[in-house]
Amino acid sequence: MQKxxxxxxxxxxxxxxxxEERKRCTEMGLQVVHLQVMDYLSRCNKYSNTxxxxxxxxxxxxxxxxxxxxxxxxxxxxxxxADLADKRMVHLYLTEEGQLMLGQAYPSDLFSNAGLxxxxxxxxxxxxxxxxALTALQKAHKSNSFGLCKTCKFFTHTNDGFLCGLTxxxxxxxxxxxxxxEHTLL
Amino acid sequence: MQKxxxxxxxxxxxxxxxxEERKRCTEMGLQVVHLQVMDYLSRCNKYSNTxxxxxxxxxxxxxxxxxxxxxxxxxxxxxxxADLADKRMVHLYLTEEGQLMLGQAYPSDLFSNAGLxxxxxxxxxxxxxxxxALTALQKAHKSNSFGLCKTCKFFTHTNDGFLCGLTxxxxxxxxxxxxxxEHTLL
DNA sequence: TATGCCCTGTTTCGATTCGAAACTAAATGG
DNA sequence: CCATTTAGTTTCGAATCGAAACAGGGCATA
Numbered sequence: 256m257q258k259x260x261x262x263x264x265x266x267x268x269x270x271x272x273x274x275e276e277r278k279r280c281t282e283m284g285l286q287v288v289h290l291q292v293m294d295y296l297s298r299c300n301k302y303s304n305t306x307x308x309x310x311x312x313x314x315x316x317x318x319x320x321x322x323x324x325x326x327x328x329x330x331x332x333x334x335x336x337a338d339l340a341d342k343r344m345v346h347l348y349l350t351e352e353g354q355l356m357l358g359q360a361y362p363s364d365l366f367s368n369a370g371l372x373x374x375x376x377x378x379x380x381x382x383x384x385x386x387x388a389l390t391a392l393q394k395a396h397k398s399n400s401f402g403l404c405k406t407c408k409f410f411t412h413t414n415d416g417f418l419c420g421l422t423x424x425x426x427x428x429x430x431x432x433x434x435x436x437e438h439t440l441l
Numbered sequence: 442m443q444k445x446x447x448x449x450x451x452x453x454x455x456x457x458x459x460x461e462e463r464k465r466c467t468e469m470g471l472q473v474v475h476l477q478v479m480d481y482l483s484r485c486n487k488y489s490n491t492x493x494x495x496x497x498x499x500x501x502x503x504x505x506x507x508x509x510x511x512x513x514x515x516x517x518x519x520x521x522x523a524d525l526a527d528k529r530m531v532h533l534y535l536t537e538e539g540q541l542m543l544g545q546a547y548p549s550d551l552f553s554n555a556g557l558x559x560x561x562x563x564x565x566x567x568x569x570x571x572x573x574a575l576t577a578l579q580k581a582h583k584s585n586s587f588g589l590c591k592t593c594k595f596f597t598h599t600n601d602g603f604l605c606g607l608t609x610x611x612x613x614x615x616x617x618x619x620x621x622x623e624h625t626l627l
Numbered sequence: 628t629a630t631g632c633c634c635t636g637t638t639t640c641g642a643t644t645c646g647a648a649a650c651t652a653a654a655t656g657g
Numbered sequence: 658c659c660a661t662t663t664a665g666t667t668t669c670g671a672a673t674c675g676a677a678a679c680a681g682g683g684c685a686t687a
Contacts, residue, residue: 260568261556261559261566261568261571262555262556263552264568264571264572264574264575265451265454265455265458265571266552267575268451268455268574268575268578269451269454269455269459270498270587271578271582271586271587272455273455273459273477273499273500274498274499274500274582275500275582277499277500277501278500281500281502281645284646286644286672286673288673288674291459305635305636306636307634307635311460312456312460313459313460313463314459314460314461314462314463314467315463315673315674315675316674316675316676317635318636318638318639318674318675318676318677319673319674319675320636321636321637321638322638322672322673322674323672323673325637326672341634341635341682341683342635342681342682343634343635343636343681343682343683344634344635344636344682345635345636365578365581365582366448366449366452366581368580368581369448369574369577369578369581370447370448370577372576372577372580372581373447373573373574373577376573376577377573380570380573380574381570382446382447382450384563384566384567384571385447385450385451385570385571386450387559387562387566388450388454388555388559388571389453390558391555391558391559391562391563392454392457392458392555394554394555394558395551395552395554395555395558396457396461396551400457401456401457467674467675470675472644472673472674474644491664491665493663493664493665501644502645502646502647503664503665503666504645504647504648504665504666504667504668505644505645506665507665507666507667508643508644508645508666508667509643509644511666512643512644527653527654527663527664528652528653528654528664529652529653529654529663529664529665530653530663530664530665531664531665
């Protein structure tokens with residue numbers, strides 16, 4: 256029963272992160288959503304860089320996502336590309352400017368500083384409990400878990416690399432380390 | 442160097458929590474900010490239930506906070522009370538309706554379900570690494586840490602209870618377990 | 628191949644948020 | 658006693674937000 260309190264702690268961390276993000280965005284003249292969108296696009300794999308995936312990931316309506324993308328496109332941070340196979344679909348990419356802006360707006364120094372503190376004061380800390388907490392949260396989260404490709408139940412190793420058991424396509428190392436909307440826990 | 446990755450995991454959890462919050466808010470006809478404000482008011486102590494504290498906690502401008510509070514007041518979720526000592530200040534309280542709404546909108550079942558998973562699959566998991574991670578993040582966070590009163594360096598025990606070394610006031614058990622804007626790490 | 632349904636994404640609407648800047652009023656501090 | 662700081666409000670224009678209607682591509686089934 257004390258275990259539940261782990262999530263109180265995680266919420267507190269989430270609140271701090273949110274606050275930092277908001278300040279950064281304000282400084283850069285962005286909205287928080289913009290940062291979230293660009294961050295997602297920089298981390299998701301080729302199956303997941305579509306407006307619908309974004310809609311599910313962020314928990315917004317598709318109309319709102321469409322609007323936000325329009326603005327990000329207008330500002331030159333995001334580029335759209337029609338899917339060749341399915342003409343309904345659109346793939347989203349960060350432009351050079353988008354990547355640059357993301358790098359500036361993202362509170363990476365907060366995390367690296369916190370990481371340094373952690374390393375200095377708790378040298379024997381491991382990632383394991385955090386991985387377990389994330390997995391439990393993904394399971395409790397009703398809809399898609401949006402996990403890393405390589406932790407998916409459809410992810411398999413082959414002679415010459417990696418394979419997605421769902422799409423039957425081969426995957427690069429980089430693919431396997433990105434967020435996938437089809438991610439399914441074991 | 443692997444330690445830094447702990448925060449990648451925490452970010453992923455934060456993103457999932459955010460997504461769930463947004464969905465809940467939409468269902469209840471609220472904006473995410475409203476939930477954040479009400480959640481904060483339900484957790485903060487008597488020194489920290491003011492618009493400025495909210496402004497710092499959420500990382501928004503005071504104008505925006507003022508607007509948001511106006512709306513929450515109009516909807517009957519929040520009540521304002523002038524400070525008796527300092528007439529510039531205002532104290533904010535959740536109304537009965539506000540508490541009720543917060544209870545409904547808050548994704549508490551997500552956390553309790555996740556807690557159950559965690560308990561079932563990792564019975565020997567402790568809170569310690571999470572406390573350490575939060576403390577490190579609070580230290581890295583430049584501005585106020587917004588920690589729990591009882592973890593503050595000004596918090597002291599006396600014969601008949603608790604005392605805040607900053608305001609020299611006695612504190613109740615409940616006070617000591619709430620968020621304080623004056624919170625300072627050791 | 629035609630019909631109907633589902634899916635992806637856009638558009639439009641009105642209410643709300645957001646940040647910026649100007650503002651009021653109260654406290655503070657020489 | 659006056660300048661400065663601090664708490665909070667007001668006003669403005671741009672952007673967000675959700676809801677609902679819409680357009681059009683896929684796909685199954687007849």
